[in-house]
Amino acid sequence: MLDGPRLTAYDVLDAVSSREAFANLLLPQLLRERKLDERDAAFTTQLAYGALRAQGTLDAILTGLVSRPLAELDPRVLDLLRLGAYQVVDLRVPAHAAVDTTVDLTRAIVGPGAAGLVNAVLRKVAAGGDRAAWLAALGAEGDERLALATDHPRWIVEAWRDALDGEDELEPALLADDAAPEVHLVARRMGRADLLTESGGEPGPWSPYAVRLRGGDPGRLASVRSGRAAVQDEGSQLAALLLTRAPLEGTDTAWLDMCAGPGGKSGLLAATRPDGVRLTAADRAPHRADLVRQALRDERDVEVLAADGTQPPWQPGSFDRVLLDAPCTGLGALRRRPEVRWRRTAEDVAPLAELQTALLDSALRSVRVGGVVAYVTCSPHSAETTDVVEAAARRDDVEVLPVAPLFPEVPDMARGEHGQLWPHRHGTDAMFMALLRRTS
Numbered sequence: 105m106l107d108g109p110r111l112t113a114y115d116v117l118d119a120v121s122s123r124e125a126f127a128n129l130l131l132p133q134l135l136r137e138r139k140l141d142e143r144d145a146a147f148t149t150q151l152a153y154g155a156l157r158a159q160g161t162l163d164a165i166l167t168g169l170v171s172r173p174l175a176e177l178d179p180r181v182l183d184l185l186r187l188g189a190y191q192v193v194d195l196r197v198p199a200h201a202a203v204d205t206t207v208d209l210t211r212a213i214v215g216p217g218a219a220g221l222v223n224a225v226l227r228k229v230a231a232g233g234d235r236a237a238w239l240a241a242l243g244a245e246g247d248e249r250l251a252l253a254t255d256h257p258r259w260i261v262e263a264w265r266d267a268l269d270g271e272d273e274l275e276p277a278l279l280a281d282d283a284a285p286e287v288h289l290v291a292r293r294m295g296r297a298d299l300l301t302e303s304g305g306e307p308g309p310w311s312p313y314a315v316r317l318r319g320g321d322p323g324r325l326a327s328v329r330s331g332r333a334a335v336q337d338e339g340s341q342l343a344a345l346l347l348t349r350a351p352l353e354g355t356d357t358a359w360l361d362m363c364a365g366p367g368g369k370s371g372l373l374a375a376t377r378p379d380g381v382r383l384t385a386a387d388r389a390p391h392r393a394d395l396v397r398q399a400l401r402d403e404r405d406v407e408v409l410a411a412d413g414t415q416p417p418w419q420p421g422s423f424d425r426v427l428l429d430a431p432c433t434g435l436g437a438l439r440r441r442p443e444v445r446w447r448r449t450a451e452d453v454a455p456l457a458e459l460q461t462a463l464l465d466s467a468l469r470s471v472r473v474g475g476v477v478a479y480v481t482c483s484p485h486s487a488e489t490t491d492v493v494e495a496a497a498r499r500d501d502v503e504v505l506p507v508a509p510l511f512p513e514v515p516d517m518a519r520g521e522h523g524q525l526w527p528h529r530h531g532t533d534a535m536f537m538a539l540l541r542r543t544s
């Protein structure tokens with residue numbers, strides 16, 4: 105009998121490395137299919153997400169213990185080694201349990217020869233002690249130590265330092281980004297009080313629609329299944345609310361969500377807009393536009409388009425408010441997508457910044473004179489945030505509006521004139537928000 109949680113966690117690691125699966129989509133599906141009870145599901149989640157997040161540190165440890173470069177190992181063996189090493193180094197599972205179960209898995213999945221190698225290597229990992237002991241043994245210093253201690257690649261450590269403008273909060277911020285996040289729900293077409301009762305969660309501190317859950321499967325809630333509530337980080341809720349709170353003079357009847365897929369922010373905008381506002385939601389990817397249609401299926405006065413925001417089908421100046429939730433590296437939402445930190449590279453940033461610049465230019469053309477554009481990313485990287493907005497603000501028909509005064513209840517969110525949420529300050533993803541008005 106193979107150990108259910110460990111086998112399922114291995115299947116997630118294998119799918120991530122062999123076919124670029126997304127752990128946050130695959131794992132809930134496997135937990136449901138395999139009918140793991142609540143305790144086993146929690147352990148599986150900890151194993152899979154933890155081993156994926158810790159991959160850089162685990163590989164640094166394993167590199168010194170395997171005679172070949174890790175890239176030359178059978179990828180299945182490498183994932184099994186990571187899974188075993190994570191249990192020993194970070195979870196402090198007793199060595200015999202972590203090693204024996206991983207050896208059994210290896211024998212069943214790969215074969216007896218590989219099981220011998222895994223046994224020998226994991227015994228050496230166990231002999232080296234826990235993470236603190238291993239970090240000391242690896243002798244890393246400076247950013248290398250920070251990267252290994254907080255499970256981030258070095259280029260992301262540097263990007264966060266730059267966005268935080270200094271050293272003081274860097275380690276707490278990266279550690280908060282490495283912790284398992286709570287589940288955040290949004291009460292869209294129901295009162296928050298009812299969602300609190302149904303879910304047993306706590307009210308989110310910032311968004312009036314947010315409920316936070318310590319764990320469990322939100323898919324079990326009837327209100328989530330019916331679409332009256334949804335899973336949505338509280339920071340994303342505030343980003344949608346920014347559009348609704350922006351000061352505006354004159355008509356206010358036409359709103360655009362320019363990059364709307366899969367429809368999280370559109371769902372909240374549709375549910376909270378004043379009477380008489382028509383919401384247009386667009387996404388370049390037709391299948392993402394279909395997800396938006398699904399999210400808005402019970403809303404009236406909405407239009408969903410599969411359209412490229414850089415070459416839009418609508419007339420210039422058509423909208424009073426435009427939300428541009430731009431495609432980005434996602435460096436601010438890493439805690440919810442554990443493998444993404446190792447999949448992204450520094451080379452991804454420049455092409456995205458170019459696309460963001462083109463989309464912001466188009467958003468500013470799409471809004472009427474006097475109208476507002478909310479520019480949002482789930483990344484704090486300066487090249488995707490302040491640089492993009494400051495370049496647009498150099499146009500002589502645009503003014504920047506301050507964001508933080510629109511959220512008096514949220515402390516410490518100003519990043520210059522713009523808004524920036526952080527996991528260690530706000531318990532949210534690291535969302536960036538800026539507000540621009542067309543002046544002529």
Ligand SMILES: C[S@@+](CC[C@H](N)C(=O)[O-])C[C@H]1O[C@@H](n2cnc3c(N)ncnc32)[C@H](O)[C@@H]1O
Binds near residue numbers: 412
């Ligand atoms: C950050 S996601 C949006 C998330 C969404 N606002 C939500 O809250 O659910 C960015 C989206 O931009 C879309 N996208 C990328 N390039 C685009 C373009 N040129 N025009 C319109 N949408 C684009 C992607 O397909 C993706 O769905």
